[in-house]
Amino acid sequence: MATSSMKSIPMAIPSFSMCHKLELLKEGKSKGQEDHEGLSYEFQEMLDSLPKERGWRTRYLYLFQGFWCQAKEIQAIMSFQKHFQSLPNDVVLATIPKSGTTWLKALAFTILNRHRFDPVSLSSDHPLLTSNPHDLVPFFEYKLYANGDVPNLSSLASPRTFATHIPFGSLMDSIEKPGVKVVYLCRNPFDTFISSWHYINNIKSESVSPVLLDEAFDLYCRGVIGFGPFWEHMLGYWRESLKRPEKVLFLKYEDLKEDIETNLKKLSSFLGLPFTEEEERKGVVKAIADLCSFENLKKLEVNKSNKSIKNFENRFLFRKGEVSDWVNYLSPSQVERLSALVDDKLGGSGLTFSLS
Numbered sequence: 209m210a211t212s213s214m215k216s217i218p219m220a221i222p223s224f225s226m227c228h229k230l231e232l233l234k235e236g237k238s239k240g241q242e243d244h245e246g247l248s249y250e251f252q253e254m255l256d257s258l259p260k261e262r263g264w265r266t267r268y269l270y271l272f273q274g275f276w277c278q279a280k281e282i283q284a285i286m287s288f289q290k291h292f293q294s295l296p297n298d299v300v301l302a303t304i305p306k307s308g309t310t311w312l313k314a315l316a317f318t319i320l321n322r323h324r325f326d327p328v329s330l331s332s333d334h335p336l337l338t339s340n341p342h343d344l345v346p347f348f349e350y351k352l353y354a355n356g357d358v359p360n361l362s363s364l365a366s367p368r369t370f371a372t373h374i375p376f377g378s379l380m381d382s383i384e385k386p387g388v389k390v391v392y393l394c395r396n397p398f399d400t401f402i403s404s405w406h407y408i409n410n411i412k413s414e415s416v417s418p419v420l421l422d423e424a425f426d427l428y429c430r431g432v433i434g435f436g437p438f439w440e441h442m443l444g445y446w447r448e449s450l451k452r453p454e455k456v457l458f459l460k461y462e463d464l465k466e467d468i469e470t471n472l473k474k475l476s477s478f479l480g481l482p483f484t485e486e487e488e489r490k491g492v493v494k495a496i497a498d499l500c501s502f503e504n505l506k507k508l509e510v511n512k513s514n515k516s517i518k519n520f521e522n523r524f525l526f527r528k529g530e531v532s533d534w535v536n537y538l539s540p541s542q543v544e545r546l547s548a549l550v551d552d553k554l555g556g557s558g559l560t561f562s563l564s
């Protein structure tokens with residue numbers, strides 16, 4: 209009798225999504241603590257006054273200067289905005305995460321340093337063979353000004369080359385000086401989402417449960433992703449590139465995949481170092497494209513084993529490197545929702561994407 213009545217009591221087995229939520233609650237404390245490690249009381253008070261949403265990687269994303277951002281990134285950006293002094297030849301590479309930042313850093317570094325490090329003869333001392341592109345072109349917010357630091361940039365060789373995910377509106381005061389150039393690399397929002405989702409799940413610690421695609425997708429479409437909404441990030445740089453093409457060059461990942469050599473020439477000319485006829489004859493453009501290709505960078509030892517940005521293994525920066533991988537992940541209703549959003553937000557701006 210006792211056995212049968214026990215059998216009839218339904219077991220309280222939580223559903224998968226319930227498990228995920230419980231896991232998040234458990235993680236919450238340590239994630240939150242890690243997020244806020246080393247932040248001053250005043251800074252935490254300021255954070256508390258900002259709107260916040262569930263983060264992808266950290267407990268929260270905060271709405272700071274109109275974009276979503278992690279606590280540590282806000283600290284770094286505030287230090288950058290206060291202390292960075294631009295110089296006339298500075299080059300700033302800008303992206304929203306997962307748009308091809310690593311590729312753009314490799315290309316710009318190789319173009320700008322090609323007279324010192326010849327990409328055609330490619331001796332073993334070429335920095336790209338032993339350093340990840342993130343080590344060669346530092347981020348303002350993850351490297352130079354991380355933890356609120358104020359770096360001494362006076363010893364950097366000219367042209368100083370930096371990178372950032374900061375939206376244009378929050379960057380513009382720092383780069384206004386004539387001669388400072390900005391290169392923005394944009395990627396279609398479908399692939400950018402899938403790349404971000406994979407990356408977040410790859411870099412999370414094993415004790416943390418995966419971020420479900422549906423949940424991440426909903427946040428993305430509501431604009432809640434680091435440095436998002438994605439449409440505002442893209443439009444900020446897009447409009448500036450139309451207004452001041454000599455100041456902001458707008459490139460697209462899909463165009464680079466389709467015709468890298470034409471885009472390399474465009475980039476090189478914009479940076480004030482156009483390829484000479486002799487260089488073209490010698491195959492310099494092709495050599496740069498090959499050196500910086502996904503296939504080549506992915507197989508280098510430095511990109512298989514090291515960590516260039518704290519806690520993030522380089523190998524996760526090189527996943528597939530393709531256009532339209534999103535077709536393997538998004539449901540028809542998700543495609544419909546994101547397409548409608550892109551039409552709504554970018555329609556009429558002139559900014560369009562080829563999705564295949």
Ligand code: PAP
Pocket residue numbers: 303304305306307308309310311399402403404406500501502503505525526527528529530533
């Ligand atoms: P980050 O913002 O964290 O620096 P970022 O480099 O912008 O990342 O994006 C990584 C994406 O660029 C990956 O896309 P995937 O997930 O769709 O595969 C990565 O594979 C791709 N990528 C990295 N290097 C290259 C390259 N040399 N050529 C083309 N794509 C690349």
